């Protein structure tokens with residue numbers, strides 16, 4: 001049973017928790033793992049490319065600038081992430097194909113949805129620190145996410 005984020009914060013009161021309110025789109029509501037990141041603006045080629053590589057249990061945090069104008073992930077990219085061993089997705093932006101996403105046993109948090117697809121130029125950055133909701137998501141740090149929210153620590157808590 002993974003540690004609940006509320007218990008984690010009680011144990012480490014200074015741990016950063018994300019103020020952004022996300023919607024769960026996948027069936028898996030609890031996820032944890034090392035952080036990897038992508039920062040993009042209305043373009044999801046780097047998201048797709050990154051999630052096509054082995055995830056080794058990492059959580060991909062996608063900083064889409066909070067834009068809900070186009071979807072950064074749909075069912076094909078989410079399925080690819082699941083099949084490549086990613087631990088889950090936190091998307092500061094939109095998804096689509098949500099009826100299918102909710103059938104996947106995979107952690108997918110996003111701000112909302114939009115059926116419009118994103119551009120595919122490949123612009124953006126991979127594995128840079130990104131920030132939203134008052135906290136920084138640093139590649140290599142450890143992320144816990146559940147129904148209550150998201151907490152990050154430099155290293156997983158030893159209990």
Ligand SMILES: O=C([O-])CC(=O)C(=O)O
Nearest residue numbers: 073074075076077117118
């Ligand atoms: O390809 C895209 O832009 C997103 C999408 O629809 C999918 O992942 O199925």
